[in-house]
C-alpha cells in the first residue's frame with residue numbers, strides 16, 4: 001500500500017487508477033473516501049469487499065461538475081436551490097435516479113434513488129476531473145469503525161487492501177456531509193452533517209424535516225431503524241424463489257457457478273466461475289433484466305456465504321420476502 005502526497009502526479013495517477021477500475025482512498029473536506037468508478041460494477045463490488053459491509057449500503061456518487069448531475073438524477077427546483085448554495089461542499093442530495101444513468105445499480109444498492117455530492121476539497125475535485133467518471137466513495141473506514149480524517153487512519157483500517165491513498169493532510173471538517181432528500185418540496189434531513197439545519201433554512205426559507213425512520217449511528221452511516229425500512233429497496237415484480245436447484249414452468253433462472261440446471265426460459269449467470277465479487281457486480285442489473293422478461297418467478301440458485309455472498313443473500317432474502 002502506498003501513501004502518496006497529494007500533488008499533480010499523484011492526482012493524475014489516482015484518476016487513471018480509478019478509471020481503470022482500481023480503489024483509491026481520497027481526501028475530501030469532510031472525511032477520507034474510498035473511491036471507485038461508479039459505472040463499473042466490479043470496481044463497486046471491490047468497495048463492499050474492502051469495507052466488509054454485511055449488506056449493500058447505497059454509496060454516495062461524487063462528481064466534479066454540476067452539469068454532470070442531470071444525466072444521473074432528476075433535479076428538482078429544491079435541489080437547484082441547495083446545489084447553488086452548498087456545492088461544492090459538504091452536502092449530499094438524494095434525488096430520483098435516471099434509468100439511463102451510467103451508474104451501476106450495485107452502487108445504488110438497487111434503489112431508484114441516488115445520493116450525489118460535489119466535494120469542495122481541491123484534491124478531491126482534481127481527482128474526479130482526472131478520473132472523468134462518476135465516483136462512488138463511502139467513508140474510507142471498515143464497516144463499524146469511525147470515519148477517517150487522516151491518511152494514516154485509512155492505512156490503519158485497510159492495510160494492503162487499499163493499494164493507493166492520496167494524502168492531503170487532516171480533513172478540514174471531520175464530520176460527514178449532510179444528507180438531504182431533495183426529491184420533494186420540503187428538504188428532509190436523512191443524516192445531520194457539516195451543513196446545518198439553520199443553513200438549509202436560511203437558503204430555502206423552509207423548515208427541513210428530519211427523517212424519523214432513519215437514525216444516525218455513531219460511525220456516520222444512516223441506518224434504518226428496522227431492517228428493510230430504508231424502504232423502496234428494489235423488489236422485483238416477479239416472485240423470487242431461493243436456493244433453486246431446478247427450474248419450473250414459468251420461471252426465469254438467476255444462475256451461479258457451473259452446475260446450471262436445465263432450463264427453457266431466460267437465464268442469466270451471476271458468475272459462471274462462482275466468484276461472489278463478480279456475482280455482486282451483476283446482482284441488481286440481472287434481477288432487473290430477468291424481471292423485464294415478464295416471467296412470473298425468478299428462481300435463484302444457491303449462493304455461498306463467502307466474500308460478498310452474505311450481502312448478496314441478505315439482498316435476495318429481502319427480494320423474496322412476502323410483499324405488503
Ligand code: TXA
Nearest residue numbers: 030032033057058059113114115138139176177221222
Ligand atoms: O462526507 C461524506 O459524505 C463522505 C465523503 C467520503 O464524501 N462519504 C460518506 O459515505 O459518508 P458513507 O457511505 O459512509 O455514507 C453514506 C450514507 C450511507 O449511510 C447510505 O446509507 C446513505 O448515505 N445513502 C446513500 N445513498 C442513499 C440513498 N439513495 N437513499 C438514502 N440514503 C442513502
Ligand code: MG
Nearest residue numbers: 139219220221
Ligand atoms: Mg461511513
